[in-house]
Amino acid sequence: MDKVLDVKNLAVRFETEDGVVRAVNGLDLELGKGRSIGLVGETGAGKTTTALALLRLVPDPPGVVECEKLELDGKDILTMSAKELESVRGNDISMIFQDPMTALNPVFTVGEQIAESILLHENVTKVESMKRAMEMLELVGIPAERAYDYPHEFSGGMKQRVVIAIALACHPQLLIADEPTTALDVTIQAQVLDLMRRLREQYQTSLIMITHDLGIVAEVCDEVAVMYAGNIVEKGTLEDGFNHTKHPYTEGLFNSLPNINDRKAMLTPIKGLMPDPTHLPEGCPFEPRCPYAGEDCKQPQSVRSFNETHTVRCSAYDRPGFHIERKEID
Amino acid sequence: MLRYVLQRLLMMIPVLVCVSFVVFFLMDLAPGDIVLQIAPQDATPEQIEQIREELGLNGTVFERYFRYLKGLLRGDMGESLSQKRPVADIFFERLPRTIELAFGSIIVAIIIALPLGILAATNHRSWIDGVSMTTSMIGVSMPNFWFGLLLIMAFSLHWKLFPSFGADAGIKSLILPAITLGTEQAGTLTRITRSSMLEVIRQDYLRTARAKGVPEKTVIRKHALKNALIPIITVLGSTLGNAFGGAVTTEAIFAWPGVGRLTVKAVNDRDYTLACGCIIMFTIILNLTLLVVDIAYAFVDPRIKAQYSK
Amino acid sequence: MEERKYDAAELKQYKKRSRMAEIWRNYKKNPSAMVGLFIVILLIIVTLVAQIVYDYDADIVTQAIRDRFIKPGSAGHLFGTDQYGRDEFTRIVYGAKYSLSIGFISISISCVLGIFLGLVAGYYGGLIENLILRFCEIFVGIPSLLMGVALMSAFGQGLGVLMLAIGIVYTPLFARTTRAAVLPVRDAEYIEAAKIAGLGDFAIMFKHVLPNSLAPIIVRATMGIASGILTASSLSFLGIGVPIPTPEWGAMLSEGREYIRDYGYLTLFPGLAIMVTILSFNLMGDGLRDALDPKLKK
Numbered sequence: 001m002d003k004v005l006d007v008k009n010l011a012v013r014f015e016t017e018d019g020v021v022r023a024v025n026g027l028d029l030e031l032g033k034g035r036s037i038g039l040v041g042e043t044g045a046g047k048t049t050t051a052l053a054l055l056r057l058v059p060d061p062p063g064v065v066e067c068e069k070l071e072l073d074g075k076d077i078l079t080m081s082a083k084e085l086e087s088v089r090g091n092d093i094s095m096i097f098q099d100p101m102t103a104l105n106p107v108f109t110v111g112e113q114i115a116e117s118i119l120l121h122e123n124v125t126k127v128e129s130m131k132r133a134m135e136m137l138e139l140v141g142i143p144a145e146r147a148y149d150y151p152h153e154f155s156g157g158m159k160q161r162v163v164i165a166i167a168l169a170c171h172p173q174l175l176i177a178d179e180p181t182t183a184l185d186v187t188i189q190a191q192v193l194d195l196m197r198r199l200r201e202q203y204q205t206s207l208i209m210i211t212h213d214l215g216i217v218a219e220v221c222d223e224v225a226v227m228y229a230g231n232i233v234e235k236g237t238l239e240d241g242f243n244h245t246k247h248p249y250t251e252g253l254f255n256s257l258p259n260i261n262d263r264k265a266m267l268t269p270i271k272g273l274m275p276d277p278t279h280l281p282e283g284c285p286f287e288p289r290c291p292y293a294g295e296d297c298k299q300p301q302s303v304r305s306f307n308e309t310h311t312v313r314c315s316a317y318d319r320p321g322f323h324i325e326r327k328e329i330d
Numbered sequence: 331m332l333r334y335v336l337q338r339l340l341m342m343i344p345v346l347v348c349v350s351f352v353v354f355f356l357m358d359l360a361p362g363d364i365v366l367q368i369a370p371q372d373a374t375p376e377q378i379e380q381i382r383e384e385l386g387l388n389g390t391v392f393e394r395y396f397r398y399l400k401g402l403l404r405g406d407m408g409e410s411l412s413q414k415r416p417v418a419d420i421f422f423e424r425l426p427r428t429i430e431l432a433f434g435s436i437i438v439a440i441i442i443a444l445p446l447g448i449l450a451a452t453n454h455r456s457w458i459d460g461v462s463m464t465t466s467m468i469g470v471s472m473p474n475f476w477f478g479l480l481l482i483m484a485f486s487l488h489w490k491l492f493p494s495f496g497a498d499a500g501i502k503s504l505i506l507p508a509i510t511l512g513t514e515q516a517g518t519l520t521r522i523t524r525s526s527m528l529e530v531i532r533q534d535y536l537r538t539a540r541a542k543g544v545p546e547k548t549v550i551r552k553h554a555l556k557n558a559l560i561p562i563i564t565v566l567g568s569t570l571g572n573a574f575g576g577a578v579t580t581e582a583i584f585a586w587p588g589v590g591r592l593t594v595k596a597v598n599d600r601d602y603t604l605a606c607g608c609i610i611m612f613t614i615i616l617n618l619t620l621l622v623v624d625i626a627y628a629f630v631d632p633r634i635k636a637q638y639s640k
Numbered sequence: 641m642e643e644r645k646y647d648a649a650e651l652k653q654y655k656k657r658s659r660m661a662e663i664w665r666n667y668k669k670n671p672s673a674m675v676g677l678f679i680v681i682l683l684i685i686v687t688l689v690a691q692i693v694y695d696y697d698a699d700i701v702t703q704a705i706r707d708r709f710i711k712p713g714s715a716g717h718l719f720g721t722d723q724y725g726r727d728e729f730t731r732i733v734y735g736a737k738y739s740l741s742i743g744f745i746s747i748s749i750s751c752v753l754g755i756f757l758g759l760v761a762g763y764y765g766g767l768i769e770n771l772i773l774r775f776c777e778i779f780v781g782i783p784s785l786l787m788g789v790a791l792m793s794a795f796g797q798g799l800g801v802l803m804l805a806i807g808i809v810y811t812p813l814f815a816r817t818t819r820a821a822v823l824p825v826r827d828a829e830y831i832e833a834a835k836i837a838g839l840g841d842f843a844i845m846f847k848h849v850l851p852n853s854l855a856p857i858i859v860r861a862t863m864g865i866a867s868g869i870l871t872a873s874s875l876s877f878l879g880i881g882v883p884i885p886t887p888e889w890g891a892m893l894s895e896g897r898e899y900i901r902d903y904g905y906l907t908l909f910p911g912l913a914i915m916v917t918i919l920s921f922n923l924m925g926d927g928l929r930d931a932l933d934p935k936l937k938k
Binding site: 353360470 | 672774775777778779781782783785786789790791793794795796866870873874877878880890893897900901904907908910911912914915918919922923926
Binding site: 055057082083085086087088089090091094095097099102103104105106107108109116117120121150152153166 | 537545
């Protein structure tokens with residue numbers, strides 16, 4: 001399988017006055033060409049920081065990024081100079097940000113902002129880049145003549161379409177979408193997701209979808225990775241993650257979703273809060289909240305595989321006959 | 331847009347009436363009688379009264395003010411009492427020099443302040459930030475008449491590079507006065523540039539630009555700076571407007587023939603038509619400058635433009 | 641275990657002290673602000689000592705033509721002597737009194753007038769507010785130096801007039817600052833509560849509104865002292881402030897300027913004194929702003 005992204009042992013920490021915040025801790029991530037993965041987790045799990053680290057956009061200072069391997073389509077991003085990075089960003093790898101209201105520069109027209117990316121990465125004239133920008137607008141469902149309008153003249157959903165147009169303008173290999181629909185109305189959410197799926201198929205773009213919404217993952221992604229306290233605790237295909245859930249935290253996430261078939265069932269939220277990233281426990285970070293926790297959970301956790309695609313970071317499976325309550329669906 | 335401009339121009343009229351009123355009454359309070367200065371020493375009280383009437387100085391202060399205001403509203407600022415020439419002529423003779431100095435100093439201020447402020451903001455809390463903030467604080471605190479004299483000592487007396495007074499040597503004459511005034515203005519401008527850039531640097535859209543692969547330099551110069559310009563332009567506008575009123579001390583040090591010294595001299599001579607005229611003209615120019623600034627906003631920020639056209 | 645009981649007065653005292661302590665803690669963290677504070681305190685001490693050590697007639701204004709233009713650094717004359725043989729160092733040290741008193745007194749005048757106008761404008765709103773604001777706008781539109789010149793010519797020269805003139809010039813600034821600070825407080829619920837409790841307008845203004853909007857006024861006042869000193873010395877430099885032979889720094893500079901070609905130090909030292917003084921107040925103001933409102937620092 002051709003890999004578009006290969007990350008080994010990624011760690012990001014922020015050295016602030018109030019202590020060292022460990023946002024990402026030894027994360028591994030691989031993604032095949034044309035595949036899409038959903039990165040799921042609560043607020044503060046380190047999803048956005050991971051994404052920024054992939055673009056090498058973690059603000060430094062205070063951020064420090066360490067990594068064993070960070071390759072994009074076989075190219076080593078880790079050792080790239082600032083100039084090389086600039087040629088990769090927006091060209092090979094793009095990002096859609098969470099809040100479309102603030103993601104666009106208010107003093108340039110949307111056309112200019114799309115064209116800028118094309119002008120930077122492709123050998124075209126200014127006029128051509130503007131023409132291409134208008135085509136991109138049409139592609140995301142906005143009339144081309146609106147290229148000359150400013151961001152404040154667009155609604156939130158339209159702005160997010162513009163942001164998508166910017167991100168896809170140079171047909172990147174990998175697109176990172178950071179909660180692209182969180183700030184939008186539900187009806188608009190569906191439209192934007194549909195648009196992303198269509199464009200992704202059209203351009204064969206790989207996708208990392210960052211979200212806290214398992215429904216979106218089920219709808220858009222081929223694989224799912226669940227993040228907790230700066231690391232991936234369970235990763236696999238949709239089938240692995242949704243139907244053969246293994247990690248107690250993933251189980252907790254499913255249990256806190258309302259069930260349409262059994263509306264009388266009680267929601268079971270996960271008790272407690274995510275650990276303070278300045279003082280992470282040595283063992284499993286989920287141990288304090290985990291209903292299956294035992295003494296063995298206080299040791300550093302290792303990853304185990306259940307099949308070729310399905311990996312889980314939970315040492316409870318060393319106990320003979322251990323299983324979580326959630327039933328497997330075949 | 332046009333309606334907005336007209337509205338602003340109309341709003342200037344009451345301001346002008348008030349300003350002229352304040353200045354007129356202050357001048358009236360001043361001790362010393364210009365008529366006694368003008369009249370021959372052996373003049374009889376009747377002759378003095380006659381001169382007073384000829385100059386339009388008879389009657390109570392209110393009568394005189396309303397006479398003056400009537401002329402003013404017709405665009406007539408009267409005749410200077412000490413120079414016996416129309417106030418407008420005297421003022422506009424001097425104005426070009428003041429405009430020269432105002433623009434010269436603003437250019438100096440921009441050259442110093444923008445890079446310094448941007449550097450401070452992009453290197454927030456580093457030693458560069460510290461140095462540039464200290465420098466700007468010294469700029470704000472330095473009396474410009476002193477700095478001007480130091481410049482004269484160094485560049486006119488010691489190295490003999492530039493003339494120490496007057497405006498007759500073309501651009502060479504302008505350099506020291508412009509630096510003197512410009513350094514003073516640069517202090518405030520640096521601080522505004524820094525704080526405005528700091529505000530913008532935190533914004534999400536800069537991250538979007540970086541994610542597009544825009545080089546860091548372009549991110550700062552194009553994406554950030556254009557957004558940070560509004561407060562910078564505001565300060566630039568009021569600085570320029572004030573410089574049009576004549577930088578009194580700078581003009582005094584370099585014997586620069588601008589309107590600032592003219593105004594001070596008129597006040598000291600109790601030449602109230604000239605003094606009033608100068609201050610009124612200054613108020614008009616200041617308000618016009620501020621209007622230009624407001625229009626300039628529209629070119630920088632499309633959101634403001636949209637507001638104007640409403 | 642017996643619980644310690646606090647009565648209301650004690651609690652209030654405690655609260656006040658902790659707020660002051662917090663401001664001081666924040667202020668201390670800023671080295672340049674501490675330098676500013678140190679110089680200001682030093683200046684005040686020097687001024688007080690100079691009044692005891694020096695005699696105005698004998699040391700400050702008496703001429704000694706034989707000793708004129710002694711170079712700085714000579715024995716007994718650290719800053720040299722001026723065109724009348726008067727010791728420059730003594731005159732500068734003695735002259736600190738003028739700049740400091742002008743700064744403090746004139747800004748006190750503008751504070752009192754400005755705070756009153758600003759409170760009234762902010763508290764009552766409506767027509768009164770509009771009138772006061774327009775009035776301030778007109779005043780602010782005229783450069784402070786020109787306004788100072790006009791006021792000085794109206795009331796005549798002299799130290800007292802200079803203080804009053806500068807006080808008037810800076811009043812609109814304080815009125816605006818106060819009003820801006822009062823606005824967010826005006827509609828606060830505790831003001832509503834005080835009204836319902838039957839407190840008079842002025843009691844509410846001074847007891848409840850003002851203390852809660854003091855921070856920006858204090859900062860503005862510290863910086864205002866710096867501007868006041870600058871305007872005063874500018875006016876004296878132009879010959880319409882404090883008349884010579886008073887050793888006011890601006891006036892000294894204006895005198896020394898005549899000899900700039902050969903005796904540049906007579907220009908250098910008074911100007912340096914003005915700059916250091918203004919710089920210290922500005923640094924203090926900057927530090928106070930950060931200390932009073934830590935949120936702003938980010």
